[in-house]
Amino acid sequence: MSEHPTEAAHVTEAAHPTGAAYLADAATEAFLAHRNLLFTVAYELLGSAADAEDVLQETWLRWVGVDLTAVRDHRAYLVRIATRQALGRLRTLARRRESYVGPWLPEPLLTAPDVAEDVELAESVSMAMLLVLETLAPTERAVFVLREVFGLEYGEIAEAVDKSQAAVRQIAHRARVHVAARRPRGAVSAAEARQAVAAFQRAVETGDLRTLLDLLAPDVVLVGDGGGLVQATPAPVVGAELVAGLLRGITRRAVSLRAEQVNGHPALVIRLAGEVDTVLALRLEEGLVTGLYAVRNPEKLSRMTRETALGR
Template structure:
């Protein structure tokens, strides 16, 4: 392989990972997709490639599509609620509302409800701004069909995405109050910041203790969170745990560390009244590798 073509791949590696992560929802799958794209790039006849970036995005999108179809079958037998793999992001990402929303846990959960093709079109069009003609070429489909997929996906996402009327400062304050209440184990303060219809997602993947169903309602969620505070978890005593505040997927978040690395992450969604409407707790150790290594999500 010529040095120029190798450099072309490396130049666009972060973009390819960013596309694959939004398509697949986990860093491990996204990295595998990028590696597969590298192998295809290595083996391809590149003599007619005029725009390496477009060609590489096309390869990566189709690899991710294949992986997403098989991943959806595996997720049907997943133990408990399935959540995307959290990834560290820089604090300044939160200031870019559109970019931070595109990788938020809430958005990635909504994208899980799309068909693989709808998800591919939505990610390429709405997140990365590719024109329909280019997406159609990448997916080897008629442009009219791709436009229909895009319209259907956009309507689906608009109907289900959280709508944040509260400003950034208000949302940060609400998140901070919630985290203070959780860390302090104060159920009264906790109940003050939870929306009545709050939902708690706990992803343990059958490997650590977690609720096997989504928990609904402020009373049940508040009691569940209070019950796990100050108690051993995953065989680790509270005295050996450390809680740090970070930014995950463009949002303020908590990471709970044990002696050997992270044991869980917590992110939240805020409603229009500045209260917590969803809590996402990821404790499946397979989904904490990026947190453990400090890898940041390229935007």
Template sequence: MNEVFEDHRNLLFAVAYRMLGTVADAEDVVQDAWLNWTSADRSHVAEPKGYLVRIATNLALDRLRSARVQRESYVGPWLPEPLLTAPDVAEDVELAESVSMAMLVVLETLSPLERAVFVLREVFGFPHGEIAQALGRSESSVRQLGHRAREHVQARRPRFETGAAERRQATDRFFAAALGGDLNELMEVLAPDVTLWTDGGGKVRAALRTMTGAERVARWLAAVAERPYDGVAPEDIRLELAEINGVPGVLIKGPHRLLGTVTVDVDSDGRAQTIHLVANPDKLRPIAEGRELQL
């Protein structure tokens, strides 16, 4: 019994995390799925994988519906909780895209059911019939939900037009310019329509709205680079390269704690297109603990 569940634990977490965008909630879903599994009559369970995914999906749906209400009152832009990913995840373009900050932000704009169908079908490849059974819907309605979700995501999804090595080089250039705080250098590494998201959750200094445009974003980054951040002087801040949510990123560290994470999506010219900065300390625990996404 334990072995069967453990064989699918990473998959259940991966589904729940893409559904919810938060590590703590995804962990709770996995724990609740375990409790359901141990108390259920498994004598008629022919396919444990599908059974467990069905449980986890519905648990995640319940949490997602209540979470959406709470996120409406969030201070500033809401971003998913970042997670470390193994370097080989970045080499798998589709897998990296499915867990990127940019994709998770897009998934936030779907209805809960659309999100469930998209994650199960487009990311994990479950057949429409199995998804329909998991959600208690007809197969035709699942196909309609999937079609709407796919169209919505296609119109807004990030596109990894460069390879992992090129993304890392572009990201390194961006961080070198940002750390130096030189406006001219920043303008060279930012796409003209670059968008900056900063999530401080009202607990640390962050922009309360998304920012768009190279000049505006460059000035904000330059100003941040030359001032103390959350009580840590600029000279005491160090940057550490990491793979975060499937893309090259940086951990921003003070002497004794993690201050934030930054990931950058780059365009075909190697310029920063979208920047996601997560500094809400409540969202940094999984990274600080070294938690790594397996799927």
């Protein structure tokens, strides 16, 4: 694991035609075997599927230049490459978000049922958790994700983030404390989440203000992301009555509401004339809706037409 993925570490076709072909096939096989994992790592570090795909491409370009005969653990090595690429991109994204119009939310993903069955994975890609991860420094975020979600050893993480093992242990502890103080409390089960979203959907569709107020926490927060391209709340809206009033407005538009699996959890997908208009994800704590995340930026809704495969 001490070798770096450089373009120099390769086997030339001319020198070893048969061996080179074998290694090329092995490189492709290993990359495809871990592709979903690599995408998930990049997505959790970036909150953007488009940027995660770019990281995958960059990871592949570096991976095909690696001497596989010197790599003991393909998974760890690939994760290391992807993490380094994501960290570099994360710093660029931070500058880009400084000029973002209005509140920024992660790009929502339509996910398969098997993601929801992996409780830890589902929590790690939830809108609520991705927003918590946004409050971490880049290296803290990488260390937390690699350790707590993907179970990498401290030595492997140290190589990925270019820190000593002692430093990584300290960073991991600091990140765990930070996340624990901000993650949703009194988490509900998958069945309870489905029931809550179904009740919430009925209340929104019927404009039932009383039920909406019963479902919303008094200090519920609604955050809208239009990216300056479509209308959205310019700042977070706080308070059950204000949020309920906004939600009732949905029923006055010619829209359809459907509960779908988004980022491993049930969420409402709002369509206008058959096209995805808004993804409304819920943060549930102790049976109440404490957060609503309305993604309306059309540039972030392109992946809502097909399931995205995630994995650990």
